[in-house]
Amino acid sequence: MLKIDSVTVKIAGIAVLRGIRTEFKAGSLVAVVGRNGAGKTTLLRAIMGLLPLTEGAIRLNDVNLVSQPGYRRAREGIGYAPEDRVMFPTLSVEENLRLPCQILGMSRSDVDARLEQTLVVVPQLAELLCRSGSALSGGQGKMAALGRALMVGTKMVLLDEPFQGLAPVLANQYAESLRRVRDFAPNSCVVVTESNRSLLKDLPDETVILERGEIQSSEVEHAIA
Numbered sequence: 001m002l003k004i005d006s007v008t009v010k011i012a013g014i015a016v017l018r019g020i021r022t023e024f025k026a027g028s029l030v031a032v033v034g035r036n037g038a039g040k041t042t043l044l045r046a047i048m049g050l051l052p053l054t055e056g057a058i059r060l061n062d063v064n065l066v067s068q069p070g071y072r073r074a075r076e077g078i079g080y081a082p083e084d085r086v087m088f089p090t091l092s093v094e095e096n097l098r099l100p101c102q103i104l105g106m107s108r109s110d111v112d113a114r115l116e117q118t119l120v121v122v123p124q125l126a127e128l129l130c131r132s133g134s135a136l137s138g139g140q141g142k143m144a145a146l147g148r149a150l151m152v153g154t155k156m157v158l159l160d161e162p163f164q165g166l167a168p169v170l171a172n173q174y175a176e177s178l179r180r181v182r183d184f185a186p187n188s189c190v191v192v193t194e195s196n197r198s199l200l201k202d203l204p205d206e207t208v209i210l211e212r213g214e215i216q217s218s219e220v221e222h223a224i225a
């Protein structure tokens with residue numbers, strides 16, 4: 001599904017990612033695990049086109065993402081929940097969820113259908129829809145950021161350290177939502193970064209270990225059909 005081929009990213013002359021080569025497969029939940037500073041966020045930002053590649057290529061199925069500006073990548077069906085998960089404070093949660101679809105020019109009925117689907121995957125959002133984006137707890141903000149990524153991420157969602165700081169009850173609900181993504185979109189791919197691998201429990205099908213900008217190992221936990 002997503003092929004990352006020899007990707008190097010330099011920031012201020014320093015190679016933050018070095019020769020990354022991996023594939024994220026359709027229907028899988030992939031964990032990207034590494035210490036702080038290993039390059040996890042940089043990898044997600046590079047996939048989203050928020051940082052230029054110094055070398056290499058990234059393809060989603062047959063589409064060369066590198067030739068597309070960042071804003072086009074969401075249109076390819078990739079959703080992203082950054083670590084800081086900013087919600088627009090002057091908008092309601094529902095407006096925050098609808099916004100990326102509206103920016104992509106989707107019709108009202110298509111956005112309604114996406115919202116309905118998202119609420120099935122993340123049911124906790126239903127009671128938050130009318131709240132202001134500024135009135136969420138940290139955990140609620142993470143749920144809302146997951147929902148927002150799912151609104152456009154029909155093929156793939158990239159979630160940056162979603163389990164960090166989540167209380168155990170919320171972490172379980174979050175993990176259940178990720179499992180539900182697969183029930184409703186069996187060919188989609190979910191990528192989760194994490195510095196503390198134990199927080200992911202048995203969730204990942206595959207775990208990619210990043211160390212100082214390089215892939216150290218890649219382990220398949222569950223066979224993917």
Ligand SMILES: Nc1ncnc2c1ncn2[C@@H]1O[C@H](COP(=O)(O)OP(=O)(O)O)[C@@H](O)[C@H]1O
Nearest residue numbers: 011012016034035036037038039040041042043
């Ligand atoms: N905007 C930036 N300017 C300078 N250095 C950066 C910038 N963004 C990331 N880095 C450096 O790149 C490395 C990887 O960062 P990052 O991708 O955020 O790691 P992680 O998400 O795994 O904690 C770190 O050494 C960090 O200091």
Ligand SMILES: [Mg+2]
Nearest residue numbers: 040041042083
């Ligand atoms: Mg990070």
